[in-house]
Amino acid sequence: MMGWEAPKIGLRKGPWTPQEDKLLTEYVNMHGEGRWSSVARSSGLNRSGKSCRLRWVNYLRPGLKRGQITPQEEGIIIELHALWGNKWSTIARYLPGRTDNEIKNYWRTHYNKKEKSTLKQQKRKAEILKLKQQQQQEKPDRDEGEDGKVNSEAVEITNHQSEGKQQMVFMYPSSEDQCLAMMSQEPANAASWIDQYLVDEGLWSGLWNLDDDHHQPGNCCNKIAMQSQADTAYNNSFGGDASNVYYGGYIF
DNA sequence: AATTCCTACAACCGCCTTTTA
DNA sequence: ATAAAAGGCGGTTGTAGGAAT
Numbered sequence: 572m573m574g575w576e577a578p579k580i581g582l583r584k585g586p587w588t589p590q591e592d593k594l595l596t597e598y599v600n601m602h603g604e605g606r607w608s609s610v611a612r613s614s615g616l617n618r619s620g621k622s623c624r625l626r627w628v629n630y631l632r633p634g635l636k637r638g639q640i641t642p643q644e645e646g647i648i649i650e651l652h653a654l655w656g657n658k659w660s661t662i663a664r665y666l667p668g669r670t671d672n673e674i675k676n677y678w679r680t681h682y683n684k685k686e687k688s689t690l691k692q693q694k695r696k697a698e699i700l701k702l703k704q705q706q707q708q709e710k711p712d713r714d715e716g717e718d719g720k721v722n723s724e725a726v727e728i729t730n731h732q733s734e735g736k737q738q739m740v741f742m743y744p745s746s747e748d749q750c751l752a753m754m755s756q757e758p759a760n761a762a763s764w765i766d767q768y769l770v771d772e773g774l775w776s777g778l779w780n781l782d783d784d785h786h787q788p789g790n791c792c793n794k795i796a797m798q799s800q801a802d803t804a805y806n807n808s809f810g811g812d813a814s815n816v817y818y819g820g821y822i823f
Numbered sequence: 824a825a826t827t828c829c830t831a832c833a834a835c836c837g838c839c840t841t842t843t844a
Numbered sequence: 845a846t847a848a849a850a851g852g853c854g855g856t857t858g859t860a861g862g863a864a865t
Contacts, residue, residue: 584834584835585833585834587833619835621835621836622834622835625833625834625835626833626834629832629833630833639831673832676830676832676833677832680829680830680832
């Protein structure tokens with residue numbers, strides 16, 4: 572099957588000029604969105620239809636918010652990402668004026684930061700554990716220790732790991748019952764289940780590391796439950812009706 | 824003051840799905 | 845029913861600008 576369209580020689584790429592933006596805006600205002608290939612042909616723009624669509628959706632479309640993601644928006648992103656993973660366009664439907672590209676960029680910037688610090692922590696723990704294991708092998712008869720001191724740190728690390736596991740189990744209930752219990756919180760409390768646990772660095776890492784799996788059917792929640800949770804998240808932040816946004820597109 | 828690092832953003836690419844002829 | 849075209853999405857890359865060293 573073909574892609575978007577056959578690449579044409581001499582098609583412009585790279586940053587858009589103000590003139591190109593003007594041409595595209597005028598054309599879309601006159602003819603409406605869609606039929607991007609004909610936009611590219613008819614407007615006189617020497618761009619691919621795909622490029623025109625992207626420029627319009629991510630930059631020129633009226634009602635787009637510019638500037639930093641607000642804490643409210645951040646909360647929504649976190650919650651919805653926990654539900655849906657990297658479904659940026661779906662998440663973007665709950666953030667009026669924000670594009671999937673913007674949310675994706677925001678997430679990646681912050682995700683990478685968290686991932687790096689988490690990796691450092693894990694590496695350090697692994698090093699300590701390895702060191703202790705080496706010490707054990709070198710002095711096996713001292714395992715229980717004359718004073719039990721030798722293994723204390725290793726035990727501590729194990730305990731931390733165990734805690735981490737419990738936390739992650741909590742964050743990502745494997746059964747539907749657990750999930751439904753989570754979903755049935757009072758809206759007032761639902762400043763939400765996730766907010767209470769994100770402060771701890773370890774929980775962040777647990778969240779980030781599992782993001783690709785948890786939204787799979789059977790792993791957690793059915794689609795309706797997830798929709799409901801997303802609506803709650805939206806209502807908490809905007810006091811609006813998320814279903815309008817979800818089904819009707821953007822509210823400006 | 825110069826260099827490096829980090830963040831935010833714009834844009835492209837490849838793949839998949841949907842629509843159309 | 846089928847293939848091509850169009851539309852959409854997520855991943856990735858390049859770069860400008862500010863902060864830190």
